[in-house]
Amino acid sequence: MGAIIVSGLVSGALYALVAAGLSLIWGSLGVFNFAHGVLLMTGAYAAWWISSPDGLGLGLGIGIVGALAFMVVLGLVVYLLLVRPWIGKANAELAVIMTTIAGSIFLQNLILEIFGGRYKTIDQVVTGTVAIGGTTIQAQNLLVIILAPVLLIAMWLFLTRNRTGLAIRAVAQNQDAAQLFGIGVERIYIATFSVSAVLAGVAGILLGGLFNISPDMGTDPLLRAFVVVVFGGLGSLPGTILGAYAIGMIEAFSSYYIGIYWTPVVLFVVLIGVLVVRPTGLMGRPT
Amino acid sequence: MKKDWTRIGRIASIVVVLAVAAVAPLVLTGGVAQNLAVLSILYAVVASNWDLTLGYAGIFNFAHVAFFGIGSYVAAIATLQFGVPVWLDLILAVVVVVAVGGLVSALALRLRGIYVALVTFALTQLCVALINSAKDITGGPVGLIGVPDLEIRGFELGSEPHAYFYAAEVLLILSTIAMRWLATSHFGLSLVALRDYEAYAVARGIPARRQRVLAIMASSIPTSLAGCLYAHYLIVASPDVFSFSLTTLLLSMVLVGGAGTIYGPIVAAIVLTVGTEGLHQLGNIRYMIVAVLIVLTLRFLPGGLWSLWTLVPAIRRRRATRVPSPLAEEASS
Amino acid sequence: MRLQVEAISAGYGRVRVLHEISIAVDNQRVGLFGPNGHGKTTLLRTISGLIRPTAGRVIFDGKDITGRSPQSIVGEGLVHVPQGSTLLPRMTVLEALTLGAYSRRAWPRRRSTMEQVFSLFPRLAERRAQRCNTLSGGERQMAAIGAGLMGCPKLLMLDEPTLGLAPKLRAELAQAIHAIAATGVGLLVIDQDIDMLLGLCDRLYLIEQGRVALDVVDRSAIQHQDVLKRYFGSAA
Ligand SMILES: Nc1ncnc2c1ncn2[C@@H]1O[C@H](COP(=O)(O)OP(=O)(O)OP(=O)(O)O)[C@@H](O)[C@H]1O
Ligand SMILES: [Mg+2]
Numbered sequence: 001m002g003a004i005i006v007s008g009l010v011s012g013a014l015y016a017l018v019a020a021g022l023s024l025i026w027g028s029l030g031v032f033n034f035a036h037g038v039l040l041m042t043g044a045y046a047a048w049w050i051s052s053p054d055g056l057g058l059g060l061g062i063g064i065v066g067a068l069a070f071m072v073v074l075g076l077v078v079y080l081l082l083v084r085p086w087i088g089k090a091n092a093e094l095a096v097i098m099t100t101i102a103g104s105i106f107l108q109n110l111i112l113e114i115f116g117g118r119y120k121t122i123d124q125v126v127t128g129t130v131a132i133g134g135t136t137i138q139a140q141n142l143l144v145i146i147l148a149p150v151l152l153i154a155m156w157l158f159l160t161r162n163r164t165g166l167a168i169r170a171v172a173q174n175q176d177a178a179q180l181f182g183i184g185v186e187r188i189y190i191a192t193f194s195v196s197a198v199l200a201g202v203a204g205i206l207l208g209g210l211f212n213i214s215p216d217m218g219t220d221p222l223l224r225a226f227v228v229v230v231f232g233g234l235g236s237l238p239g240t241i242l243g244a245y246a247i248g249m250i251e252a253f254s255s256y257y258i259g260i261y262w263t264p265v266v267l268f269v270v271l272i273g274v275l276v277v278r279p280t281g282l283m284g285r286p287t
Numbered sequence: 288m289k290k291d292w293t294r295i296g297r298i299a300s301i302v303v304v305l306a307v308a309a310v311a312p313l314v315l316t317g318g319v320a321q322n323l324a325v326l327s328i329l330y331a332v333v334a335s336n337w338d339l340t341l342g343y344a345g346i347f348n349f350a351h352v353a354f355f356g357i358g359s360y361v362a363a364i365a366t367l368q369f370g371v372p373v374w375l376d377l378i379l380a381v382v383v384v385v386a387v388g389g390l391v392s393a394l395a396l397r398l399r400g401i402y403v404a405l406v407t408f409a410l411t412q413l414c415v416a417l418i419n420s421a422k423d424i425t426g427g428p429v430g431l432i433g434v435p436d437l438e439i440r441g442f443e444l445g446s447e448p449h450a451y452f453y454a455a456e457v458l459l460i461l462s463t464i465a466m467r468w469l470a471t472s473h474f475g476l477s478l479v480a481l482r483d484y485e486a487y488a489v490a491r492g493i494p495a496r497r498q499r500v501l502a503i504m505a506s507s508i509p510t511s512l513a514g515c516l517y518a519h520y521l522i523v524a525s526p527d528v529f530s531f532s533l534t535t536l537l538l539s540m541v542l543v544g545g546a547g548t549i550y551g552p553i554v555a556a557i558v559l560t561v562g563t564e565g566l567h568q569l570g571n572i573r574y575m576i577v578a579v580l581i582v583l584t585l586r587f588l589p590g591g592l593w594s595l596w597t598l599v600p601a602i603r604r605r606r607a608t609r610v611p612s613p614l615a616e617e618a619s620s
Numbered sequence: 621m622r623l624q625v626e627a628i629s630a631g632y633g634r635v636r637v638l639h640e641i642s643i644a645v646d647n648q649r650v651g652l653f654g655p656n657g658h659g660k661t662t663l664l665r666t667i668s669g670l671i672r673p674t675a676g677r678v679i680f681d682g683k684d685i686t687g688r689s690p691q692s693i694v695g696e697g698l699v700h701v702p703q704g705s706t707l708l709p710r711m712t713v714l715e716a717l718t719l720g721a722y723s724r725r726a727w728p729r730r731r732s733t734m735e736q737v738f739s740l741f742p743r744l745a746e747r748r749a750q751r752c753n754t755l756s757g758g759e760r761q762m763a764a765i766g767a768g769l770m771g772c773p774k775l776l777m778l779d780e781p782t783l784g785l786a787p788k789l790r791a792e793l794a795q796a797i798h799a800i801a802a803t804g805v806g807l808l809v810i811d812q813d814i815d816m817l818l819g820l821c822d823r824l825y826l827i828e829q830g831r832v833a834l835d836v837v838d839r840s841a842i843q844h845q846d847v848l849k850r851y852f853g854s855a856a
Contacts, residue, residue, distance in 0.1 A: 101581075102581040265413060
């Protein structure tokens with residue numbers, strides 16, 4: 001039982017980090033970033049390459065900092081090349097789905113070309129196990145369980161207290177008013193993409209410490225994040241986070257009691273159930 | 288006078304297309320070339336069908352490739368596991384796919400925009416999950432091998448080198464006629480009206496969800512047949528048909544070819560299938576090239592390859608007079 | 621503080637709304653009025669940089685600000701409070717006011733400005749934790765004007781601040797606007813309430829079909845303009 005809850009919390013935490021980034025971009029730009037999973041993967045590779053003796057060998061600390069800095073830049077590049085040209089155009093929604101899918105194909109194959117398809121491992125940030133109330137937990141799992149909420153709270157504070165964070169929300173809610181406050185919409189879009197990419201990078205590094213890293217490691221988390229954002233409602237951060245933990249828990253319990261292969265089926269059935277009752281997700285707003 | 292020329296042009300292009308269709312299987316006899324041709328024709332069917340719902344109706348339906356995959360699995364499972372006679376499995380596939388398509392779209396279309404994309408994407412994932420969990424029937428991740436040859440009254444298509452090629456061509460031609468007819472019919476115009484001016488179209492009494500569900504069901508028919516043919520031709524049904532990369536490839540055919548044209552995706556299907564295969568010594572780099580191509584097309588040629596054709600002034604003039612605004616049509620009726 | 625709008629033409633797409641219109645605000649309070657849909661809002665949107673004019677110049681404090689971005693114009697101290705402001709529906713009053721001080725000029729001073737705003741609109745202080753979309757119409761106007769003031773304007777442009785308000789609230793708001801003017805902030809106010817404008821402004825422009833149809837400089841003259849009364853008999 002304890003192990004199931006731990007596994008649910010770990011998945012929920014990772015999904016929350018991934019889905020929060022998607023939700024943030026949707027909320028402020030009204031587009032959906034299908035390259036988000038690949039950003040996660042790229043973050044893990046960047047950390048690996050900087051830290052591992054097979055790469056630069058600079059150690060995990062520098063690896064993480066360097067990877068996150070790289071994510072800021074990558075977020076900017078994705079925005080400039082794949083999103084910005086279509087913002088404000090009539091078919092932006094579909095076009096950006098396509099361009100970000102194209103971007104993810106590009107990056108994934110690029111990584112495959114550079115690093116090959118063999119699995120790689122990132123060092124765990126913390127090693128060993130911890131026993132809590134009779135359940136033994138891998139320290140890295142515990143780190144994920146604690147770190148994700150801390151980061152999400154930090155993000156919440158950023159969005160409600162910080163000048164740029166407030167501006168991100170303002171642009172999402174009323175672009176004209178935001179401009180009249182002196183907010184440069186373009187800068188805010190870039191900031192949004194960078195924050196979102198950093199969240200994906202953090203998720204990638206944490207995931208890389210738990211499992212192996214490979215060029216397609218972002219696909220499953222992204223697909224789960226789809227379910228999460230539909231479940232919780234896009235553009236609502238509390239909804240997204242709640243949805244992420246709900247999905248993580250459902251997944252953990254269903255894997256244990258019903259079987260790992262049937263879990264996606266269970267998730268889909270739950271999703272359809274939610275949509276029949278509430279077409280905008282649990283917390284989403286009608287658009 | 289001008290009208291005659293248009294007419295002659297149309298007849299000429301039909302003759303050319305039929306002639307090419309008749310001759311191509313006789314020319315492309317090498318194993319690789321033939322294989323590539325059959326695949327590109329089947330992809331052309333799927334991409335052009337998808338165009339009806341994505342391009343004309345503007346529905347973010349990402350389950351279309353799943354229709355293709357389900358078609359191939361129904362054929363394989365029916366013939367291999369249940370001994371259903373070959374040919375009957377085609378009908379079965381159409382029935383199953385249309386039913387699934389109708390049910391899923393009726394549910395998904397309660398939502399809007401991006402949510403439709405996400406739910407239909409999830410459906411594709413569900414298919415993979417079902418295949419993995421019901422190993423005994425589906426063969427799991429390996430798939431099903433040994434799908435029997437298609438048979439018409441004792442004639443096995445595999446016994447004659449051109450037969451599958453011709454069968455695929457017949458499917459493509461019939462499917463294209465059907466899609467063009469649907470797209471330009473009153474029904475098709477109502478789809479376009481819903482896409483472009485939903486509030487107004489609904490106010491004029493067009494039932495939005497019903498029309499869209501019907502469009503998805505109609506578009507899934509030739510696609511499911513293409514799936515069957517695919518399984519019979521390749522002798523296997525593999526879960527790869529539900530992969531993200533196949534969805535992406537087909538989607539790029541629709542968009543690079545030109546959404547909302549039916550013909551464009553067909554051209555792009557052939558160009559992209561042959562192109563990526565021709566560049567196969569480049570390995571993964573060819574996918575990167577396709578990715579760049581997609582972005583460049585969306586950026587600089589949003590109407591796709593087919594819009595190059597309409598840049599010819601004479602055709603543009605003809606279009607302007609022939610295709611009235613869908614709403615003008617509605618309003619006058 | 622001096623704003624000069626010189627022969628501005630602007631519009632939406634191919635539709636031209638403003639036709640070589642010129643106005644000036646010179647350390648004063650200026651009112652704009654006129655029938656609906658004749659370009660008053662469009663004029664303010666052009667001044668504040670939301671719309672690029674096709675011809676003409678906007679000069680503020682001697683600087684040519686034509687075609688500059690809204691953010692750089694706000695940075696100069698020229699602040700526009702939009703019409704029928706829904707402001708930021710899912711933000712609290714406090715957050716919206718804080719954002720009002722987004723510009724570099726205003727940000728360091730935001731705490732003291734906020735106190736001034738709260739003393740001007742005590743109601744906002746009570747409602748600071750409430751979401752903007754749950755505010756009443758009057759409170760929403762106050763929040764919008766308050767957020768405008770947070771930008772430390774030299775010239776504040778208000779688009780129909782009394783729109784849709786009951787007479788009592790209107791009077792209250794008019795009083796607040798007077799108080800703002802008394803602090804030395806320049807005002808450019810659009811309103812349909814001619815009496816309010818008469819009580820407030822040194823100069824009035826009647827805007828018709830994207831042009832200045834009447835420029836009334838002398839306030840005593842305004843009172844006797846029954847032309848105006850007639851306009852508002854039909855247009856208001
Ligand atoms: N975003 C827009 N796109 C196209 N036309 C617009 C847009 N906004 C306003 N217009 C048109 O521009 C003209 C002027 O509108 P504007 O809002 O400036 O008038 P106004 O004088 O402020 O009217 P009111 O007193 O009703 O607020 C109107 O004909 C209006 O329909
Ligand atoms: Mg107005």
